[in-house]
Amino acid sequence: MSFNSYEFVFVFLPVSVAGFWYLRDRTGESAAILWLVLASLVFYVMADARGIIAVLPMLVATYALARLILSPAPALHRLKGAVLAVGVVLNVGFLCYFKYKNFLFEDTQDQQLSIVLPLGISFLTFQNIAFLADVASGQIRSLKASEYVLFLLFFPKVVAGPIAHYNDVIPQFRSARGLNSEHLIVGIFLFSIGLFKKTVIADQLVPLVDAEFNRPPWLSERPHTFISAWVGALAYTFQLYFDFSGYSDMALGVARMLGIKLPVNFNSPLRSGSIVEFWNRWHISLTSFLTDYIYTPLLIRITRFRVRHGMSVLRGRYSPVAAVFSQIAVPTMATMLISGIWHGVGWQFVIWGALHGLYLTINQVWKLVRPKSWPDGAGYEHVMRPVGVALTFGAVVIGLVFFRAPSVDVALGVLAGMAGLNGVLPYDLQLLRGLGFPLSWADVQVWQPLTPVICVVALTFVVLVLPNSLELVKRYEPALGFSSEESPYPLLEKAASGRLKSSSRSNAVMMSVSERLAMVVRNGLMIGRMLGIVIALLFAFGLAAVTEQSGFIYGQF
Amino acid sequence: MGNSDSVVRRAFVAGAIAAVALVAVLVLLNLIADPYLIFDTPRMDGLNARKPAVSTQQLMMKAEDVLRSRPKTVLLGSSRVDIGLDASSAEWLQRDKPVYNLAMPGGDPYTAYRYLQHLIGSSPPSLVLLGLDFEYFLKAPDSRRRTLMDATAEARLTTDRENRINPGRLCQRARDAYRAAVSLRAVLDSMTTIHANVRGKSADMVAGHWRFNTGEYLSFSGNANVVFGAMNVLTLRTAKGASMDQARFKEVQYILDACRQHRIKVILLINPVHADDLEVIDLLGYWRLFEDWKRDLLRIAGKYSGTGGAPIPLWDFTGFSAYTTEAPDLKTLTSGWFFDSVHYTPALGDVVIRTISGNGEAGFGVLLTSANIEDHIASIRSQRDFYRRTHPYALRRLRYLQASIEEAHRGVRRVRPCFDCELDLRSAN
Numbered sequence: 001m002s003f004n005s006y007e008f009v010f011v012f013l014p015v016s017v018a019g020f021w022y023l024r025d026r027t028g029e030s031a032a033i034l035w036l037v038l039a040s041l042v043f044y045v046m047a048d049a050r051g052i053i054a055v056l057p058m059l060v061a062t063y064a065l066a067r068l069i070l071s072p073a074p075a076l077h078r079l080k081g082a083v084l085a086v087g088v089v090l091n092v093g094f095l096c097y098f099k100y101k102n103f104l105f106e107d108t109q110d111q112q113l114s115i116v117l118p119l120g121i122s123f124l125t126f127q128n129i130a131f132l133a134d135v136a137s138g139q140i141r142s143l144k145a146s147e148y149v150l151f152l153l154f155f156p157k158v159v160a161g162p163i164a165h166y167n168d169v170i171p172q173f174r175s176a177r178g179l180n181s182e183h184l185i186v187g188i189f190l191f192s193i194g195l196f197k198k199t200v201i202a203d204q205l206v207p208l209v210d211a212e213f214n215r216p217p218w219l220s221e222r223p224h225t226f227i228s229a230w231v232g233a234l235a236y237t238f239q240l241y242f243d244f245s246g247y248s249d250m251a252l253g254v255a256r257m258l259g260i261k262l263p264v265n266f267n268s269p270l271r272s273g274s275i276v277e278f279w280n281r282w283h284i285s286l287t288s289f290l291t292d293y294i295y296t297p298l299l300i301r302i303t304r305f306r307v308r309h310g311m312s313v314l315r316g317r318y319s320p321v322a323a324v325f326s327q328i329a330v331p332t333m334a335t336m337l338i339s340g341i342w343h344g345v346g347w348q349f350v351i352w353g354a355l356h357g358l359y360l361t362i363n364q365v366w367k368l369v370r371p372k373s374w375p376d377g378a379g380y381e382h383v384m385r386p387v388g389v390a391l392t393f394g395a396v397v398i399g400l401v402f403f404r405a406p407s408v409d410v411a412l413g414v415l416a417g418m419a420g421l422n423g424v425l426p427y428d429l430q431l432l433r434g435l436g437f438p439l440s441w442a443d444v445q446v447w448q449p450l451t452p453v454i455c456v457v458a459l460t461f462v463v464l465v466l467p468n469s470l471e472l473v474k475r476y477e478p479a480l481g482f483s484s485e486e487s488p489y490p491l492l493e494k495a496a497s498g499r500l501k502s503s504s505r506s507n508a509v510m511m512s513v514s515e516r517l518a519m520v521v522r523n524g525l526m527i528g529r530m531l532g533i534v535i536a537l538l539f540a541f542g543l544a545a546v547t548e549q550s551g552f553i554y555g556q557f
Numbered sequence: 558m559g560n561s562d563s564v565v566r567r568a569f570v571a572g573a574i575a576a577v578a579l580v581a582v583l584v585l586l587n588l589i590a591d592p593y594l595i596f597d598t599p600r601m602d603g604l605n606a607r608k609p610a611v612s613t614q615q616l617m618m619k620a621e622d623v624l625r626s627r628p629k630t631v632l633l634g635s636s637r638v639d640i641g642l643d644a645s646s647a648e649w650l651q652r653d654k655p656v657y658n659l660a661m662p663g664g665d666p667y668t669a670y671r672y673l674q675h676l677i678g679s680s681p682p683s684l685v686l687l688g689l690d691f692e693y694f695l696k697a698p699d700s701r702r703r704t705l706m707d708a709t710a711e712a713r714l715t716t717d718r719e720n721r722i723n724p725g726r727l728c729q730r731a732r733d734a735y736r737a738a739v740s741l742r743a744v745l746d747s748m749t750t751i752h753a754n755v756r757g758k759s760a761d762m763v764a765g766h767w768r769f770n771t772g773e774y775l776s777f778s779g780n781a782n783v784v785f786g787a788m789n790v791l792t793l794r795t796a797k798g799a800s801m802d803q804a805r806f807k808e809v810q811y812i813l814d815a816c817r818q819h820r821i822k823v824i825l826l827i828n829p830v831h832a833d834d835l836e837v838i839d840l841l842g843y844w845r846l847f848e849d850w851k852r853d854l855l856r857i858a859g860k861y862s863g864t865g866g867a868p869i870p871l872w873d874f875t876g877f878s879a880y881t882t883e884a885p886d887l888k889t890l891t892s893g894w895f896f897d898s899v900h901y902t903p904a905l906g907d908v909v910i911r912t913i914s915g916n917g918e919a920g921f922g923v924l925l926t927s928a929n930i931e932d933h934i935a936s937i938r939s940q941r942d943f944y945r946r947t948h949p950y951a952l953r954r955l956r957y958l959q960a961s962i963e964e965a966h967r968g969v970r971r972v973r974p975c976f977d978c979e980l981d982l983r984s985a986n
Contacts, residue, residue, distance in 0.1 A: 181565040182565070184565075185565060185568055185569070188572075199741075200741065217697070217698075218697065218794045218795045218797070219794065221794075221962065221965045221966035222965060223965060223970040416970070421970065422970045422971065423971060423972070427965065427972070428787065428790055430971075430972040431786075431790060431958065431961050431962075431972050432783050432786045432787060432790070433972075433974070434957065434961065434972045434973065434974040434975050434978075435782065435783075435786055435954055435957065435958075435975055435978050436974065436975060436978045436979040436981075436982045437780040437782045437783055437786075437982070438780060439780075439783065443783060528564055528567060528568055528571075529567050529568060529571035530571075531568050531572075532567070532568035532569060532570070532571035532572030532573075532575065533571050533572060533575040535568075535572045535576075536571075536572040536573070536574075536575035536576035536579060537575065537579065539572075539576060540576050540579045540580055540583075541741060543739075544580075544583065544739055544740055544741040544744065545740070545741040545742075546740075547736060547740050547741075547742060
């Protein structure tokens with residue numbers, strides 16, 4: 001069962017939401033929470049019955065370790081660091097077992113031992129690690145088994161996040177008061193727009209992507225050419241974009257129908273003016289997680305090591321090369337390589353991670369050296385922001401070619417095509433032209449139809465200029481911390497943790513067009529008839545486009 | 558933040574009304590256009606008579622449509638039969654009508670067998686005409702079985718593989734009906750259907766025959782050689798490095814078994830192909846295999862003929878005749894014998910129908926027997942040699958295409974134009 005299935009939309013969702021509000025009104029919070037625990041278990045079992053058997057021991061172990069850390073006994077209190085370490089190792093080991101054992105068995109062709117990845121295993125692991133860290137740091141002081149299970153398996157976010165902090169979510173369950181029609185309608189709006197993005201946009205792009213990345217063996221020799229390679233690469237960029245954006249909207253929407261606001265996870269990342277900003281807008285909660293639990297600890301240890309041994313450290317624009325390398329390049333590359341390997345097994349994922357590590361390193365070094373060559377901050381933003389957006393967009397697309405390609409060879413082939421090394425028009429057309437017969441414009445259209453080109457150009461406009469779903473209902477705080485306060489991206493600054501000081505200002509410059517558009521649309525999207533009609537259109541078309549069961553891409557990680 | 562209940566209620570009511578109205582409009586559109594022939598809505602000229610979705614949804618369309626048609630004669634095979642043999646042609650003998658074309662684009666013998674079982678499960682025909690293509694008996698180097706039949710296609714047939722009644726058919730029909738009524742794909746196809754009917758030209762399906770839209774197919778090219786070249790490139794690629802797939806012969810035997818069991822008369826037909834395709838078969842090194850394939854088919858036909866049933870005729874329409882050596886030309890593509898190097902036109906299809914009905918002309922189509930097959934095979938070889946002497950440029954073009962594909966396989970990424978071909982063209986002009 002997936003968000004984009006009839007059984008979820010017409011049976012599971014209405015029953016679980018109605019049951020929750022009914023129990024909330026009639027019996028109070030405990031029964032309502034138990035109802036959601038039950039609903040989440042049913043959702044998980046219906047999506048992956050075998051997975052729950054694999055996941056339950058991890059839940060029990062993590063909960064037991066959390067209770068140990070919370071234990072008032074002084075002996076145990078002293079050992080809480082060790083208990084946390086055990087918990088992290090257990091969870092990471094569990095994740096690695098499921099993610100990489102298949103790869104090893106595939107090598108030995110032993111299909112009997114092949115293991116199916118339990119639903120949302122990666123996000124459950126990250127969630128557990130964040131949870132244990134919060135317990136160890138004293139942020140979580142009281143714990144109930146039912147609330148812990150709900151926190152972990154809460155069905156709106158179990159498939160692919162967002163990764164939330166316990167204290168951000170659980171108190172909301174306790175404080176929800178009665179059926180709130182605003183929650184319901186904002187939730188339905190977010191769910192409908194997410195469904196539309198997933199089924200009407202992302203799923204429809206699959207044939208364009210497959211034409212370039214999943215060619216049948218008999219077409220493998222055909223070189224990738226300029227236009228089709230760009231169409232394929234951009235189509236995949238937008239497929240992933242709308243798949244994940246759609247999922248994130250649906251997750252926020254379903255949770256909101258239950259009165260819960262989840263953290264913002266996706267915020268028009270392709271509008272970013274730099275790769276650092278991109279990572280603070282794409283899968284925001286994962287970026288925060290990687291920053292908090294890999295990048296920052298690594299950076300702190302490296303810095304301490306260098307200070308302890310009298311080595312040079314970063315000093316703004318006067319930073320020595322050695323410090324730049326060890327304090328910027330090493331932690332960044334390490335974090336992104338781990339991210340790459342987490343996304344999938346294969347050299348193409350390692351290259352994707354390394355590429356993003358390199359992008360981020362260059363971006364951060366540029367931040368250090370930039371003031372030397374361009375001291376005027378405002379002028380810099382006006383001129384360099386569009387350049388930054390174009391560069392970031394291109395860099396992300398190139399990275400995604402590796403991310404999507406079934407092998408490094410295919411990725412390099414597509415990139416060679418994008419670079420124009422194999423000609424502009426499709427190879428077969430070049431081949432037929434080689435026969436010496438004149439080709440008409442109509443011939444070109446058959447081998448290189450215009451519709452996909454128009455499609456990717458239109459979607460480029462959509463992702464760069466149109467307001468996103470959260471901006472449209474900003475007045476109702478669609479995600480945790482995402483409201484019409486002064487700074488539109490409070491979490492973004494939190495995630496950037498000092499690495500991205502200019503984000504708010506640069507957003508203000510870049511967002512002007514889409515913000516203006518958003519304001520126009522927002523005024524029409526106040527709760528009322530117009531919002532109802534917009535929801536109906538999105539929902540009806542979204543549902544009409546559901547034909548085959550197609551899972552979410554991030555659900556596979 | 559608070560909103561009065563009445564405002565929220567207005568939003569819900571407006572949304573619900575809009576959703577219901579929108580869905581109702583879409584369903585009505587799909588019911589009227591009936592793009593997949595699921596609802597059997599009366600076909601009216603200028604509105605919904607033409608069915609252009611035939612190009613993509615034949616598996617679903619024909620599964621429903623053939624049961625309604627209750628044909629006496631059913632045609633099985635690939636797109637070559639689907640496009641080439643007009644089920645409503647006047648050439649069919651009166652006793653064999655009504656005829657239904659149950660061939661599918663990309664239809665392998667297994668698909669043909671399953672759809673025949675499907676029809677037999679409802680109303681067995683009295684004559685089966687099975688069109689056979691050499692390329693469908695080749696197994697790709699990756700050994701993957703290529704068939705159109707997936708779980709969805711299997712689920713909509715009346716019987717399962719073991720010829721038992723398929724209990725899941727009702728569910729699949731409901732799913733098909735739902736998709737045909739509500740899905741976005743159906744909405745787009747309905748709009749295409751109505752647009753095509755208003756324009757008065759498009760592909761169409763009548764009695765299962767895919768009325769190929771020659772106008773649209775050919776309008777893309779200023780030169781018929783490009784159309785032929787494209788098909789030759791496809792065959793050169795897909796058939797490269799293959800071996801004979803014995804399982805295909807088994808599937809043909811399943812069809813013959815089913816026909817024998819239900820006392821259905823069978824005619825086997827090796828489809829006509831253009832000389833270009835025969836040359837491609839030779840260039841790929843399959844000529845002997847091609848000849849052996851015919852011998853094997855004759856042996857199977859003979860096996861079934863000798864066991865009490867009616868004799869099973871095997872007709873061979875391949876060779877280098879006046880029909881199959883027709884020069885690619887835009888003018889003759891629409892009125893001549895071939896759309897491209899493998900797909901013959903209904904005009905040639907009519908010649909085929911006349912021949913197998915006993916009213917044909919000598920020299921095109923040979924009824925193979927153990928007494929004449931070797932002479933026939935030798936005769937095609939000598940025809941081929943003569944053709945090569947009189948049409949040297951044709952082979953040069955094919956060799957160029959094959960060499961370019963091989964070069965690309967070796968990593969040469971830019972196409973080198975065919976100098977010889979250009980010389981041919983210049984001398985022709």
